[in-house]
Amino acid sequence: MKIISTPIELKEYLKNFNKTIGFVPTMGALHEGHITLIKEARKANELVVVSIFVNPTQFLKGEDLDKYPRKDEADKKICELSGVDILFFPDASSIYSKDEVSILAPNVRGFVLEGFSRPGHFSGVLTVVMKLLNIVNPTKAYFGKKDAQQLNLIALMVKQYFMNVEIVGVDTVRDSDGLALSxxxxxxxxxxxxxxxxxxxxxxxxxxxxxxxxxxxxxxxxxxxxxxxxxxxxxxxxxxxxxxxxxxxxxxxxxxxxxxxxxxxxxxxxxxx
Structure with missing residues (x-):
């Protein structure tokens, strides 16, 4: 497994691959749900890329950005054991600049349900997903159905921006007691x-x-x-x-x-x- 930390290096590395790419974007603290996404990507693609990036723009003031669970070494091992080919592990300074072009969630679908109580959250989600998809340029990108509104908005963004990637929703994985993994x-x-x-x-x-x-x-x-x-x-x-x-x-x-x-x-x- 190759670990890459900057967008430029990853784009340069991937440009010579003429293979189908399955991409699994995550915020780390990987669990069985993430492993299921990786397995689905592995089954359908020649190359599997996973990103781990705790995206600051989707956290509102006072939320858990600073204490969000981080298990970097364990996550690397999980990716290696799951057959990941490339692990993309950037920091915020390589993803964002001081003067950012804005991507805004749609006025209706982006500000209902979770978007109602967390205004601006989905704008941050769509921004980072757009960036990651442009960096990796995957054939297919895999997201859990547990975050149904997020999945819907990402699929909408891909459709409306005429992006050349297939968004794949994967069923929620649950613990033995029925609790959805998170x-x-x-x-x-x-x-x-x-x-x-x-x-x-x-x-x-x-x-x-x-x-x-x-x-x-x-x-x-x-x-x-x-x-x-x-x-x-x-x-x-x-x-x-x-x-x-x-x-x-x-x-x-x-x-x-x-x-x-x-x-x-x-x-x-x-x-x-």
Whole structure:
């Protein structure tokens, strides 16, 4: 595995490769969910590139940028054992300059759900993803479906900017207790983790209702909120795959999304139906 730390070096290294490239952008603190993304990239591409970069522009003032979990040596080993060909490990000074061109999240989709409570977050996400895609120029780029809104916006950006890359969404990986894997799970105490299971339980409740032919969105959300009580809920929404409001669940075109705070930690989860 080759480790590269600057965009110029990576672009220079890749320019002579006439191979399909699978790219997995991450913020490190790798877990089984990231390994699944890497495996999917490995199966479908001749070369696999992983980036580890804790992107400062997607953190709002007072958020956990400084304490975001960093496990650099462990992450390098995980990448090596997972068959990664190139690990891109830049610092912020090589990615950003003092006078940046701005990429803004769309006015509607970028400022609802997580974007409502974290204004500007998705502008930072799209900016860094645009930069990384331009540096790596991959055939396919892999993102987890757990961050459904992020995945939707990245796919929208690629479409609207006519970018030559396929965005691949990969199913959420869960722990044995049902909790969606996340680098931020390390923040959870034993008590918090038990409370966090209400998030996946609320989604299971929704799925069971739908299996019993309950498709009214308002009724499903009401039941989900009862399961989530007393967590601080940022949103519970049921949308179509274009992230538009719907009144009834349509199988094959629905995503159910939850964001809630457990202790001091914000957690996201969803199911795609």
């Amino acid at each position: 680098s931020r799970n390390v923040y959870l105490s034993t008590k918090d983790r038990k409370e966090a299971l209400k998030i996946s339980s609320s989604l299971q409740t929704a799925a069971k209702m739908i299996l019993k032919d309950v498709v009214n969105v308002e009724n499903i959300i009401k039941e989900m909120r009862e399961v989530l009580n007393p967590l601080e809920i940022f949103y519970v929404e049921i949308l179509n795959l274009d992230f538009e409001i719907i009144k009834e669940v349509e199988l094959g075109n629905t995503v159910i999304l939850v964001e809630a705070k457990v202790g001091d930690t914000r957690l996201l989860d969803n199911i795609w139906l």
